[in-house]
Amino acid sequence: MTAKLTLRNGIAAALLIALALLPVYVQVMHAPFLLTLFTRIIILALAAVSLNLILGFGGMMSFGHAAYLGIGGYAVGILAHEGVMSGFVQWPVALAASALFALVIGALSLRTRGVYFIMITLAFAQMAYYVVSGIARYGGDDGLTIYKRSQFVAPVNLSNKVQFYYICLLLLFGTIYLVWRLVNSRFGMVIQGSRSNDTRMRAIGFPTYRYKLTCFVIAGTLCGLSGALLANHTDFISPSVMYWTRSGDLIIMVVLGGMGSVVGPVFGAIALLVLEEVLSGITEYWQIILGPMLLLVVLFARGGIDGLLTRIGGKEQA
């Protein structure tokens, strides 16, 4: 697929450039809170992109994706608490732990379909939530403060906010590229075929279970990376990052941004978190405004923000 110059691609490109230039703006305008906000947005966008791989492309409606945020975060937090500061240990452990968790959950839940799949993924994530809440050594309910961010070799320094922002942004770009390659590969065709019609896939000779499980593990691992970043960003990790409402937030980002579009979830993450920031400044009950907006998107803009941009662009060309 060659990239065509459409409204939607133009906006996506402009957005990526704006994200890349944001720290400059922050310097000039002395608005450090923007850097903090957008670091957070980028990290959660990475999680949403990973969820979209299974939800948008694979049709696997996981309601427990935030569990990997917690697992990745706690891998960093617990290792730091035990005196292991090296990011070269912390991050691989975060990814491996997420992958393993995804493998176990996926192996069991992918044998079910529809509502059962949603409920099982939800149940596992809640189980992880309560297990972590019960471990007093690592703060239990109150969470765990991380006194020192993951250490890498100089000049990489995660405590430098601008540098950390760019690291997150590069990882987001890398993840988007990876997902884009994945969904268009033979593997991706199997995943999309299975979303479209799983019975038929098996009838023409694909053992879809193992492909879906692989996809599930890849998505979980990528979200574990997001969790490791999140823990470093907030210098803190608590069970609340894996609570089911957080999984719901990730789903909202994906649906709002556009399911089955590689960059859609980035739109969704930005839209949701900026709205949250702006609306919560106006009223304490900001969700009352957000709710109807979401309804409108689901009812009238299927395909989310990305789908909307594509359609508007298409009309202008015609």
Added chain:
Amino acid sequence: MTTLLQVENLAKRFGGIVATDDVTFNIPEGELHAVIGPNGAGKTTLIAQLSGQTMPDSGRIRFGGTDITGLPMYRRSALGLARSFQITSLFLDLSVLDNVALAVQAHAGHSFHFWRDARKQPELRDPARAALVRAGLADRADRPAAALSHGEHRQLELAMALASQPRMLLLDEPMAGLGPEESARMVEMLRELKQQYTILLVEHDMEAVFALADRITVLVYGRVVASGNPDGIRNNAQVREAYLGEADKEEGAVHG
């Protein structure tokens, strides 16, 4: 001629309903074998068991000498048993060419290839295009499957079956819901495919069945009541009573 498909004492019940009752028949290589019977005779259940979608309660299915009774769908498909669906079962949100390319990919080894763009691989796209040409859909390749007419969906079903390089086709009512013109086209297409493939055809359209079949098996309430060449079946008293007398009604139901 060697026997390609061998079905022995196949039985399947759903609760109190006997869907397949001690069914035995053989299909030699190269034959077009039609299975007919009134509604509810267990034709689709039979195909489901042959393709591996449903497991029989007892009995045995051999394909090319291999016992496939316990094999899952994808393994049977890999052995060369291709099924088309009665109710159109496609990848509606993918393009027509993608649909067929997936059928090609299914038989091109495993699909744990994560990097190269599958839509740019000639080893998948070329055979897919060739199958579309054979099924008469070459000019529809890049449209979404959802945008095709019902008749074209049936053609796409056929293209997908062909693209999997099968040894045998299991066709479940390929003519269902087609208009007279589309039906005639489908009959021509099947006549041509018959030269190359062994085919098991389940079909309501009697005209088509008697025009195409080398042999016919008649099922009533899951039981084989007759099996033989078209003339023999046409003149079989038991069949006339059980089935052909209702043919007018059946046709009405199908086209109505």
